[in-house]
Amino acid sequence: LASIPLERKTLVSLGITDKDKLLLRLISRAIHNHEISVETEAPIIVVETEALFVKDSESAIDNKKENKVRLAYIGPMAGMKNTWLLNHETFNGLKSSTLSATLPTYRKEAGAVAAVQIKEKHNIATELFWRSEGGQQYREYINASYVERDIKLSYLKAQTYYMLSNKFFPGELLAGGYIAYLNDGEEHLHMTVRDISADYTAFDYGLLTGYQANVRLLGKLHLLPSVRLNYNLNNIFSGNDELPASFKRTRNASISLNIGLVYRY
Numbered sequence: 001l002a003s004i005p006l007e008r009k010t011l012v013s014l015g016i017t018d019k020d021k022l023l024l025r026l027i028s029r030a031i032h033n034h035e036i037s038v039e040t041e042a043p044i045i046v047v048e049t050e051a052l053f054v055k056d057s058e059s060a061i062d063n064k065k066e067n068k069v070r071l072a073y074i075g076p077m078a079g080m081k082n083t084w085l086l087n088h089e090t091f092n093g094l095k096s097s098t099l100s101a102t103l104p105t106y107r108k109e110a111g112a113v114a115a116v117q118i119k120e121k122h123n124i125a126t127e128l129f130w131r132s133e134g135g136q137q138y139r140e141y142i143n144a145s146y147v148e149r150d151i152k153l154s155y156l157k158a159q160t161y162y163m164l165s166n167k168f169f170p171g172e173l174l175a176g177g178y179i180a181y182l183n184d185g186e187e188h189l190h191m192t193v194r195d196i197s198a199d200y201t202a203f204d205y206g207l208l209t210g211y212q213a214n215v216r217l218l219g220k221l222h223l224l225p226s227v228r229l230n231y232n233l234n235n236i237f238s239g240n241d242e243l244p245a246s247f248k249r250t251r252n253a254s255i256s257l258n259i260g261l262v263y264r265y
Helices: 009-011 020-031 040-065 086-092
Strands: 069-086 101-103 106-119 122-142 145-165 172-189 193-195 201-210 215-218 221-232 251-264
Touching: 069 086, 069 122, 086 101, 086 122, 106 145, 106 251, 122 172, 145 201, 172 221, 193 251
Parallel strands: none
Antiparallel strands: 069 106, 069 251, 101 122, 106 122, 122 145, 145 172, 172 193, 172 201, 201 221, 215 221, 221 251
């Protein structure tokens, strides 16, 4: 401002009135005499303020992403299980000294799975099996002949588990729990079928652990093969007219091979 001549023509062209001319001359004289200091670092301060504002905005966006819960994948799930009714009858059938024998028992299950991801690093999956079978097969010596007896239990089962990734091998470790509702129970003995739903509790609940791999098929379609171990925590035998519940405490356990076909988001 000190170097700009304050001519009337210039001031008029700038739209400055005579009343403002005196104020401009005073400002020019003060700057020329170093009475007013011009802070050249002010623009830098503004830039730094804007930079901090941008940085804070980016941090807020990152925090929003970290707090986000999103659907990771969804699809059908099926499995084949080696099931066990753990009680004294099953354990006695494993002894060679008894006439009865406990047989390997295989059952199936079918349902669907969905998983969510929390904060871009925590993965939790929930499965719903509208038919999850359990039970045990025996070979018993009855009326001077060996016959097979098959206990079949059918459940509606829901289970939730946390998926833990590791650095040593691909895939995820599973840890969680399940709860199941008994739909029906049958005992098949030789050529007869008997309803035994009343002999077992309505609910079965327990723990779940296992290992799951991820195999990419095409695009966002993936196969999820897994091995699971289920072990229940309550006595599922409720008793009958012949045996009270405490005389035949029974645990439900299974080792299963499951496979899911999912769409990853």
